[in-house]
Amino acid sequence: MKKALFGPSLTPYLLLAPQMAIVAIFFLWPSAEAVRSSFHIEDPFFGTATFVGTDNYVDAVTSSTYGRAARFTALFTVVVSVVSLGIALALAVSADAVLRGRATYKTTLMWVYAIAPPVAGLIGSMLFDQHIGPLKEFAALFGWDMRVGFDYADTAIAMMTVAAWKQIPVNFIFFLSGLQGIPNALKEAASIDCRSPVRRFWTVVFPLLAPTSFFLLIINITYALFETFGVVDVMLKGEPGNNPVTLVYKVFLDGFRGQDLGGSSAQSVILMVAVFLLTVIQFRLIERRVHYA
Amino acid sequence: MLRKTLLAAGALAASAASAQAQTEITWWHAMGGALGETVNEISTRFNDSQSDYRIVPIYKGGYEETLTNVIAAFRAGEQPNIVQVFDAGSATIIGAKGAVLPAEDLLNEAGAGFDVTDYIDGVRYMYADASGKMIGMPFNSSTPILYYNEDALKAAGVEAPKTWEEFEEIAPKLVGAGYVPLAQSHMPWIFVENFFSRHNLPFATQNNGYDSAQDVELLLSSTPELQHHFTKLKEWQDAGFFGYYGPGWNDNQQPFETGDVAMWIGSSGSFGGLQQSMKHPFASTYLPYWGSVEGAGGSTFIGGAALFALTGHDAAENKATAAFFEFLTSPEIQYMWHRETGYVPITTAAYEMAKADGYYDEKPSAETGILQLLLPSAEWTKGYRLGFYPQVRDVINRETGKIFSGETSVEDALKTIDEEGDQILARFAKTSG
Numbered sequence: 001m002k003k004a005l006f007g008p009s010l011t012p013y014l015l016l017a018p019q020m021a022i023v024a025i026f027f028l029w030p031s032a033e034a035v036r037s038s039f040h041i042e043d044p045f046f047g048t049a050t051f052v053g054t055d056n057y058v059d060a061v062t063s064s065t066y067g068r069a070a071r072f073t074a075l076f077t078v079v080v081s082v083v084s085l086g087i088a089l090a091l092a093v094s095a096d097a098v099l100r101g102r103a104t105y106k107t108t109l110m111w112v113y114a115i116a117p118p119v120a121g122l123i124g125s126m127l128f129d130q131h132i133g134p135l136k137e138f139a140a141l142f143g144w145d146m147r148v149g150f151d152y153a154d155t156a157i158a159m160m161t162v163a164a165w166k167q168i169p170v171n172f173i174f175f176l177s178g179l180q181g182i183p184n185a186l187k188e189a190a191s192i193d194c195r196s197p198v199r200r201f202w203t204v205v206f207p208l209l210a211p212t213s214f215f216l217l218i219i220n221i222t223y224a225l226f227e228t229f230g231v232v233d234v235m236l237k238g239e240p241g242n243n244p245v246t247l248v249y250k251v252f253l254d255g256f257r258g259q260d261l262g263g264s265s266a267q268s269v270i271l272m273v274a275v276f277l278l279t280v281i282q283f284r285l286i287e288r289r290v291h292y293a
Numbered sequence: 294m295l296r297k298t299l300l301a302a303g304a305l306a307a308s309a310a311s312a313q314a315q316t317e318i319t320w321w322h323a324m325g326g327a328l329g330e331t332v333n334e335i336s337t338r339f340n341d342s343q344s345d346y347r348i349v350p351i352y353k354g355g356y357e358e359t360l361t362n363v364i365a366a367f368r369a370g371e372q373p374n375i376v377q378v379f380d381a382g383s384a385t386i387i388g389a390k391g392a393v394l395p396a397e398d399l400l401n402e403a404g405a406g407f408d409v410t411d412y413i414d415g416v417r418y419m420y421a422d423a424s425g426k427m428i429g430m431p432f433n434s435s436t437p438i439l440y441y442n443e444d445a446l447k448a449a450g451v452e453a454p455k456t457w458e459e460f461e462e463i464a465p466k467l468v469g470a471g472y473v474p475l476a477q478s479h480m481p482w483i484f485v486e487n488f489f490s491r492h493n494l495p496f497a498t499q500n501n502g503y504d505s506a507q508d509v510e511l512l513l514s515s516t517p518e519l520q521h522h523f524t525k526l527k528e529w530q531d532a533g534f535f536g537y538y539g540p541g542w543n544d545n546q547q548p549f550e551t552g553d554v555a556m557w558i559g560s561s562g563s564f565g566g567l568q569q570s571m572k573h574p575f576a577s578t579y580l581p582y583w584g585s586v587e588g589a590g591g592s593t594f595i596g597g598a599a600l601f602a603l604t605g606h607d608a609a610e611n612k613a614t615a616a617f618f619e620f621l622t623s624p625e626i627q628y629m630w631h632r633e634t635g636y637v638p639i640t641t642a643a644y645e646m647a648k649a650d651g652y653y654d655e656k657p658s659a660e661t662g663i664l665q666l667l668l669p670s671a672e673w674t675k676g677y678r679l680g681f682y683p684q685v686r687d688v689i690n691r692e693t694g695k696i697f698s699g700e701t702s703v704e705d706a707l708k709t710i711d712e713e714g715d716q717i718l719a720r721f722a723k724t725s726g
Contacts, residue, residue: 041723044364045389050723056699059720063713065691131547149539236554240687241540242694256671257357258684259385260720 030090038266043259044259056266065250066267072244073225076160080228081220084164085213088171093201095172095178106176113169117227121234124162128235148235159235165230170223171216178212179205210290218282225275247271307587316613317347318374318606323359323598324433325352327676331633342615346613348375356382356572356598357683363603367392367440372603375616377432379598383420384680386601387428388506388725394602394611395422395652396430396618405613411622415592415666416639418675420599423503429599433636435562436593437483438661439581445472445555453556455574456584457525464534467555473536475529477558478545481689483580484522485513486677491582492518493671497718501679506722509679511714514707518586523703527696537697540690560596562635577661579668592668594676597636628652637662680721685714 038056040049060066091109098105115123127135128148135158139146148158182205191205206213225248232249240253247267255264324332329352336350353359356379363376378386386393400407403700409417417437419427436537449470451463456605460475465472477483489496498510513519529535534556538544547558558580567575582589600621602614620626627643630636632652638644644663647653653660679685692706701709 041720043389044385045367045392047368052723059716063716065688065713066711129374130544131551134677147539148632149541149544150537150694152700237541237543239540239690240701241690242692242698243539254684254686256361258681258685258717259360259382260684260717263720 004013021047032266034268034272037261038269039262041260041262044261049262052262056262057270060263060266060270067251069245072156073247076156076163076228076246077221077224079117079160080163080167080224082216083160084167085171085216085220087164088168089175091214092167092172092175092179095176109172110169112166113173115166117166117230118234120162120166121231122160124165124231125235125237128158128161135237149237149241149243152242152244155235159228159232159244162235163224163231166231166275167220167223170219174212174216175209178209182208207291211292214286214290217286218279221282222275225271301687315347316609317349318610318613318617318618320348320350320375320377320600321353321363321373322350322377323353323356323379324377324483325355328433328634330412331630334633335621335630338626339617341593342620343616347544348613351430360385367603367605370605372469372485372605374481374606374610375600375602375617377598377600380419380596380676381686383429383599384502384506384678384721385683387420387678388679388721389484390725392604393428394604394614395426395428396420396600396602397427399602399611399615400618403612403619405615410433411640411642413631413637413639413641413644413663413666414668414670416595416637419502419594421503421675423500423505429601431595431597431639432600432621433562433597433630433634434595434639435560435597435636436595436662436666437477437487438551438561438577438578438665439556439558439579439652440470440563440567440575440577440658441556442549442552442554442571443576445470445552445573448472449555453578454581455579456521457581458584460527460581461529461534463726464529464532468533470555472555473548473553474534475556475558476538476545476549476554476644478560480540481686483558484526484693485519485689486596487580488522489516490521490674490676491580491591492586493591493673494518494534494586495673496677497679498634501673501676502680502718503675506678506680506718509715509718509722510686511711511718514704514711514713518583520703520707522583523693523696523707527703537694540694545668561637561665562597564656564658565635567658575658577658579661579665580659588671590668592670592673592674593665595637595666631659635659637666679718680724681717684717685710688713688717 039051039053041052041056042049058152073235095105128132128146130136130147130149133148136146136148146154148155186204186208190200194200194203225246228246229248229252232246236243236245245253248271250262251267251271254260254267310493320336322329322332334351336348339349351373353362359376360378360382363372366372395405397428407427409425416431416434417427418425420431439453443666446453446468449466449472451466454460454463464474486496494516495512497512499505501509502509526535530537536548538548546557546559546563548554550567550572552573564577580593599620602611620642624640624643624646627638627640628646628650631638631643631647638647689710692701692710695701696703696706
């Protein structure tokens, strides 16, 4: 058979150009700028930069604040992802089994999705308010003197709760559609083979959900790392003090509040590399075990 | 149709020509809500008061956002004529040599004249350079004062304390009457920066940072008076004399409003808000000091923000800026600003005018801040000039927070503040090469 041969043509490049331009302008250029700025200390007004080599990186990594923020961010990311994925999965499995009033149930679970992160943060800071918050009163019933804004652990718990709560609906929607994509024939066959619904879930349903779960895992980690900014900012009321901060929030504090552009850039470059590595690891290690039907 | 269009175009051209006769200047500010309306009112009054200049105020978000915006604009060569920068950010803008036209020079060159003695003591040097030349024009100015719940003090049968020694005596009685005696809303501002000022102690080397940004070191851990103060605060917290509710301003103000806390240290401008939200009658007095410290009891300095005239504009526009500064510092406008917002007036003339008008008979709390700023000034009451200072404040908030949550000792906390603060200041020193 004769192969169709195409001569060199400009058309594919022209068609690609808009996309490439967007990538270059909105992704490559700012990243390059961040890398450049991370090796300098700048006078903010004139941008007269003094080259300081890796000083910004060394200063960032060796400061006690950074280590503390990094440890908190790791914990925050794991807890928020696990909790919001776990609860969403449980809710999705239950919703999948509901026959009557299914639409109402689904809608009710989903509408939190429409709440913007800063609004979620505001609701959270009112619910957890150390003077008048109803959740503080509730905690007091168990003898827990919850003081969000004063106590490191209490603030951490409040922030994680709000961040996880906000993410549950997204996970729920994806899990539910994943569950509904599993053919009934498979489930019926499984129920003939095995009586325990729990075992059936883990051996048949869950592996079939793996592509969805893997996708959600990545989405949740990115969410916890970056998109929780609004929640954190509002719940800290602009004054971090002795409260936990995430790495992204620290980048903002140092860069925008402190005007330390070089230091802030170095931190965002570190974060960029970390996320890149994390994604590579996820795709290498976990995706291998995911079966796409 | 065509004729109409032509007419309209002609009218537009004509109005543009008449507008050109006026010099227009822009003012970026960070005053939202009711404060923003007062800013607009001042601008309108300025525009109506004469026909040569026109000022356009633009709200640019909070303090930090405004500073970030003006930096971006400056780099693009599109900076406004005037920008409002907050106290902790002032070193950044003053440190950028050639970015700011000193307010004092501007007024002198425009023939408006400038006499530093027109300004009340506590506001003169916060935004000045090492030689005392005023760089930024103080705008919204406030200082920390003590508010007290009159019902609470009556119930305990005590008077408001002048010194911390007196506070220690009355605190058990307030506890007995069922109150948390004391809270405050801004640890770095009240118990560090103004502590140094009130006790006439140096806060940092290099003349509190005014002389140079190089080799500046904080003096927290090497000041026994400050160490004593925080040791006492921790003791008071343990004894139930002092309530610390975290670094959030409102978290600390709220228990005072509800009547749980008997005395609260906030801003001299807080009384307006308290009048709305406070459930009990209240009054105010000076920020207490330690009577045992020699030379203590002097003036505090101003917090808030100042207006900076930026370079890169032609002479006509700078003249307009000078005219606006002159207008802004006039007693009438200062008094109006003071009355509408609760911020202190910055000139003696405006203060006299408010007094003559009987304003303080009606609202005695409005006078406390000014009187405190008028207390004798001394070597270390002028303020500070420290770069990347918002980050230093974050460190102070974090470490003092650890003292009150019992995670660290006073000694270690102050040491950490000095160490990390010095690193931040050293980084800032590198920005100016």
